[in-house]
Amino acid sequence: VGAGEQMPERHTIRAYDDELSKLGNMIISMGALAESQLEGALRALSTRDSDLAAHIVASDNQVDQIDADVDLLAVRILALRQPMADDLRMIVGALRISSTIERIADYSANIAKRVLVLNQMPSVGPAASVVQLGQRVQILLKSVLDAFINQNSEEAIKVWRQDEEVDRFHTVLTHKLTEHMSDNPRSITACMHLTFIAKNIERIGDLATNIAESIHYQVKGTRIQEPRAKGDSVPLDP
Amino acid sequence: VGAGEQMPERHTIRAYDDELSKLGNMIISMGALAESQLEGALRALSTRDSDLAAHIVASDNQVDQIDADVDLLAVRILALRQPMADDLRMIVGALRISSTIERIADYSANIAKRVLVLNQMPSVGPAASVVQLGQRVQILLKSVLDAFINQNSEEAIKVWRQDEEVDRFHTVLTHKLTEHMSDNPRSITACMHLTFIAKNIERIGDLATNIAESIHYQVKGTRIQEPRAKGDSVPLDP
Numbered sequence: 001v002g003a004g005e006q007m008p009e010r011h012t013i014r015a016y017d018d019e020l021s022k023l024g025n026m027i028i029s030m031g032a033l034a035e036s037q038l039e040g041a042l043r044a045l046s047t048r049d050s051d052l053a054a055h056i057v058a059s060d061n062q063v064d065q066i067d068a069d070v071d072l073l074a075v076r077i078l079a080l081r082q083p084m085a086d087d088l089r090m091i092v093g094a095l096r097i098s099s100t101i102e103r104i105a106d107y108s109a110n111i112a113k114r115v116l117v118l119n120q121m122p123s124v125g126p127a128a129s130v131v132q133l134g135q136r137v138q139i140l141l142k143s144v145l146d147a148f149i150n151q152n153s154e155e156a157i158k159v160w161r162q163d164e165e166v167d168r169f170h171t172v173l174t175h176k177l178t179e180h181m182s183d184n185p186r187s188i189t190a191c192m193h194l195t196f197i198a199k200n201i202e203r204i205g206d207l208a209t210n211i212a213e214s215i216h217y218q219v220k221g222t223r224i225q226e227p228r229a230k231g232d233s234v235p236l237d238p
Numbered sequence: 239v240g241a242g243e244q245m246p247e248r249h250t251i252r253a254y255d256d257e258l259s260k261l262g263n264m265i266i267s268m269g270a271l272a273e274s275q276l277e278g279a280l281r282a283l284s285t286r287d288s289d290l291a292a293h294i295v296a297s298d299n300q301v302d303q304i305d306a307d308v309d310l311l312a313v314r315i316l317a318l319r320q321p322m323a324d325d326l327r328m329i330v331g332a333l334r335i336s337s338t339i340e341r342i343a344d345y346s347a348n349i350a351k352r353v354l355v356l357n358q359m360p361s362v363g364p365a366a367s368v369v370q371l372g373q374r375v376q377i378l379l380k381s382v383l384d385a386f387i388n389q390n391s392e393e394a395i396k397v398w399r400q401d402e403e404v405d406r407f408h409t410v411l412t413h414k415l416t417e418h419m420s421d422n423p424r425s426i427t428a429c430m431h432l433t434f435i436a437k438n439i440e441r442i443g444d445l446a447t448n449i450a451e452s453i454h455y456q457v458k459g460t461r462i463q464e465p466r467a468k469g470d471s472v473p474l475d476p
Contacts, residue, residue: 075326075327075330082320088316092316095330095333096337174430178430181419181426182426185420188419188426189416192416223306
């Protein structure tokens with residue numbers, strides 16, 4: 001075996017590095033797109049803007065497309081480059097993060113769909129609190145995507161911890177929505193849509209923690225060890 | 239390079255095959271466990287059995303543990319065996335299916351948690367329809383796990399199509415729950431829990447279609463191409 005076969009030639013290493021950084025950049029674009037989908041859905045909710053909501057719904061396929069491209073590229077790199085250790089974790093992590101971001105965009109589009117329906121009804125008070133919940137989750141999402149860009153597992157763990165506050169806020173909000181329905185039975189339909197929107201937002205918070213876990217895995221090679229209640233908590237009063 | 243290095247020795251191939259079939263068997267056990275978690279949660283709902291519900295909640299970590307083991311083994315195989323083509327798709331698919339099954343078990347445990355809360359309140363009529371929705375999704379889950387065992391992409395596509403019926407049933411059920419709340423404001427809290435349970439069940443149906451997509455990818459190497467509305471449809475009346 002000649003040295004040229006033991007050690008890949010320089011242009012091959014270069015091509016491989018290019019593929020890895022392309023994969024990272026695709027995830028970063030996907031993340032930015034998902035962030036803007038969530039931001040748009042929440043703005044459409046708070047301003048009752050149906051045109052914007054319709055635009056968010058129509059844009060969902062862009063994220064799906066990048067997710068499919070990430071899958072193809074990741075599997076191609078796995079097949080052709082047979083990466084080891086750090087690179088392998090980077091790629092397996094990228095596969096996970098990409099499908100998680102795709103789901104975040106899905107939930108954002110679902111929020112926008114419900115805004116279209118809500119805008120056909122008189123507005124109800126608790127909508128403002130749902131927007132507030134959304135703004136908290138926007139911050140989590142931004143932070144975890146920054147942690148990905150910086151491959152910073154400490155930042156990731158911070159996000160992972162902060163999701164508990166979101167869950168508590170969501171519990172209080174669901175309680176508020178339930179009370180509002182009892183006091184205003186004619187707003188039950190609108191409040192049910194808001195309940196589903198709030199649940200979608202809470203799920204996006206959970207997905208941000210999943211991204212945090214994947215970043216930790218990419219950087220450290222291990223699962224986050226701290227015990228923490230799972231996001232999907234069940235309040236005694238819903 | 240001697241022939242012995244080009245072609246791995248027989249015991250190495252054997253060990254590799256053993257690892258691959260171990261991975262498949264772990265997914266099959268996980269699937270069976272998730273099926274039984276869902277079955278138990280639904281039985282606890284229909285019979286108002288709090289002991290059973292508590293047992294389901296306590297058993298959730300078993301599935302989490304297998305999911306973690308699947309991840310470890312899959313990444314180990316990727317690193318040590320550098321699998322190509324079919325085997326690579328099998329492994330990447332296994333990673334996806336394993337995390338999907340873990341989520342199904344999570345949702346089942348969440349249903350059981352809500353049953354514990356519901357059992358503190360007087361029972362409400364629509365609970366029976368929620369159980370019916372659950373039974374439909376149980377069938378989807380069983381079928382898609384059979385499709386995995388048989389690595390049968392046609393069976394998988396069939397499940398993928400059937401989820402539309404589940405979504406329609408869920409839409410009608412949510413409408414029914416909303417009406418029930420309007421007519422019986424004192425049952426609003428119980429109906430909110432049933433709404434979340436129904437949503438969890440509908441999500442399990444979506445996850446069964448995700449497994450179907452992963453099986454199709456494992457067997458054919460492509461995404462399912464048929465256009466189909468996404469599961470998370472938004473009815474005009476929730």
